[in-house]
Amino acid sequence: MTYFNNFEVQVQEIEYYLEIEKFTQAKKAIEKLLPETPDNGLLLYYYAFCLYCLEENEVAEEALFESIRLGFRNVDSTYLLGRIRLQCNNFQSAEEAFLEALEMDPQSVPVMSSYALLMFRTGHQKKALNILDQALRLDPSNEVALSVRFIYLLAYGSKNIQLEMLADTLQGAGTETRKLLNIGLYELHHNKLKDAKEAFRQAYLQDPTNTDLLEALDELQMRTSLLFLPNNIIQKLGGPAFFWICTAFIALIGKLFLPDMIAGVLLLILVCLMLATWVSPVIYLAIKRKQARRKRTMLKQLHPRGGRK
Amino acid sequence: MDALKEYWIFESALLVCFFVGIDLGGKMKENLFKASLGSKGDAPLKSYDIGKLLLVGFFGGLVSMGIIGTINGRWLKLDRKVLIGLGALALILLGLKLTLLAMMGMGMLGWDYRTYRMVSKIGYVGLFIAYYFAFKKPFSLFVYAGGIPTPLLKPGLLWIFIGGLIEFLMVYAVSVAVDYDIL
Numbered sequence: 393m394t395y396f397n398n399f400e401v402q403v404q405e406i407e408y409y410l411e412i413e414k415f416t417q418a419k420k421a422i423e424k425l426l427p428e429t430p431d432n433g434l435l436l437y438y439y440a441f442c443l444y445c446l447e448e449n450e451v452a453e454e455a456l457f458e459s460i461r462l463g464f465r466n467v468d469s470t471y472l473l474g475r476i477r478l479q480c481n482n483f484q485s486a487e488e489a490f491l492e493a494l495e496m497d498p499q500s501v502p503v504m505s506s507y508a509l510l511m512f513r514t515g516h517q518k519k520a521l522n523i524l525d526q527a528l529r530l531d532p533s534n535e536v537a538l539s540v541r542f543i544y545l546l547a548y549g550s551k552n553i554q555l556e557m558l559a560d561t562l563q564g565a566g567t568e569t570r571k572l573l574n575i576g577l578y579e580l581h582h583n584k585l586k587d588a589k590e591a592f593r594q595a596y597l598q599d600p601t602n603t604d605l606l607e608a609l610d611e612l613q614m615r616t617s618l619l620f621l622p623n624n625i626i627q628k629l630g631g632p633a634f635f636w637i638c639t640a641f642i643a644l645i646g647k648l649f650l651p652d653m654i655a656g657v658l659l660l661i662l663v664c665l666m667l668a669t670w671v672s673p674v675i676y677l678a679i680k681r682k683q684a685r686r687k688r689t690m691l692k693q694l695h696p697r698g699g700r701k
Numbered sequence: 702m703d704a705l706k707e708y709w710i711f712e713s714a715l716l717v718c719f720f721v722g723i724d725l726g727g728k729m730k731e732n733l734f735k736a737s738l739g740s741k742g743d744a745p746l747k748s749y750d751i752g753k754l755l756l757v758g759f760f761g762g763l764v765s766m767g768i769i770g771t772i773n774g775r776w777l778k779l780d781r782k783v784l785i786g787l788g789a790l791a792l793i794l795l796g797l798k799l800t801l802l803a804m805m806g807m808g809m810l811g812w813d814y815r816t817y818r819m820v821s822k823i824g825y826v827g828l829f830i831a832y833y834f835a836f837k838k839p840f841s842l843f844v845y846a847g848g849i850p851t852p853l854l855k856p857g858l859l860w861i862f863i864g865g866l867i868e869f870l871m872v873y874a875v876s877v878a879v880d881y882d883i884l
Contacts, residue, residue, distance in 0.1 A: 478847075479847075481745070483738055483745050484738045484739045487736055487737070487738045487739075488736070491734060491735075491736060494734050498734075507734075509846060509847075511737065512842060512846045513745055513746060513843075513846045513847065513848065514737070514738055514745045514746060515745070515746045515777070515778035516737050517842075519733065519737060522733055523733055523734075526733070543842070543845040543846055544842060546841065546845055547838050547839075547841035547842035547845060548838050548841075548842065577845070581841070631752065636755065636759070636826050641823075643819060644819060644820075644823070647816070647819075
């Protein structure tokens with residue numbers, strides 16, 4: 393009795409970690425429990441789910457097949473199989489899995505929404521929108537459906553509709569991390585890098601084990617540094633294309649109406665600004681590498697035998 | 702009796718509509734959840750980073766931009782009419798470029814070669830902008846849905862070379878035609 397109670401408590405702990413999206417902790421807890429119960433289909437399903445969220449897709453698929461072999465064949469496992477295959481870009485087999493899941497449960501909104509996402513990825517936009525509409529009619533506050541719709545509206549919607557959609561996703565179900573990520577994505581789409589960085593930083597504080605978030609934060613750190621000021625100015629002006637037009641236009645006006653020297657100086661400033669945008673990532677990475685080398689040297693000096701006594 | 706008959710016809714029509722509607726609805730639902738992938742021409746979306754296409758257009762010219770823009774547009778599954786329109790724009794700008802060159806050669810246009818090159822570059826950027834705005838929304842959706850842009854370096858260099866060569870040959874042909882009074 394005590395053993396089963398302990399097992400149940402540990403499974404509840406795993407389910408709690410999954411609910412708050414702490415996948416690394418959940419994976420560790422499952423790996424402790426699996427040797428004692430290797431034939432538990434549900435546990436293997438949870439394990440596959442963690443691995444999928446941590447982007448270890450091959451092992452996730454193996455664990456999931458094992459779980460299905462042990463009898464855990466239902467909408468959730470088939471849906472997860474579809475998600476894994478989608479993440480691996482196996483679009484045809486992902487579609488087969490989603491359709492199989494929809495045959496088991498035709499009203500499943502998360503499956504419909506993921507299938508809509510697959511259709512967006514493969515260029516079947518009308519079909520994707522129809523499926524998404526159906527999903528949102530069934531459950532207007534479903535997190536997966538709202539996320540997929542938000543992705544679509546970021547690309548195709550006006551700013552007002554995007555804000556409305558963002559408000560819906562913030563009010564819907566979902567973790568704080570996910571909501572902050574949506575805010576960050578919205579700010580990034582509108583080139584508000586500092587606001588995006590703040591949102592991603594808050595999301596990272598909620599989930600410090602998320603390495604993708606850390607990479608995104610590093611990238612934003614770079615793009616909001618002083619070295620990238622020319623890039624940000626050009627982006628604010630409308631992007632490189634618009635900047636080149638202005639340069640060409642100013643060159644033409646300068647040639648026709650201004651003295652050669654002034655036209656030449658103007659052109660030189662604009663070309664230098666453009667060159668600076670190409671050179672700034674290289675300089676930034678060089679500075680970061682130098683700082684990392686200096687840090688390693690300092691650490692070696694503090695612990696000359698690499699920390700071992 | 703007529704009223705009853707009318708009523709019966711009306712009710713039957715309603716019933717037919719009802720069943721046809723249900724059947725149509727059923728067919729629509731069936732189509733939504735029927736496999737769409739797997740046929741030969743059904744590739745997933747792909748795209749270059751559309752901002753970097755400017756480099757191909759600027760250094761390669763109208764032919765390079767037109768070709769790589771069409772390839773990218775087909776990868777993003779853009780509407781055929783839009784792609785044809787953009788292709789037509791590329792051809793029009795190319796025609797305009799060659800016409801201006803001929804007019805310069807015949808002395809009808811008081812431009813020097815530097816001005817002509819500057820105007821050509823503006824044309825290249827203009828074509829890029831047209832493609833950019835056509836690609837912007839589909840490319841954003843592609844990226845946000847998890848797609849990764851295909852590297853542009855090798856194909857970009859290739860199309861800059863090929864497109865640039867084709868355009869150079871056209872410009873050379875027009876220059877020769879002007880010199881030999883063919884035009």
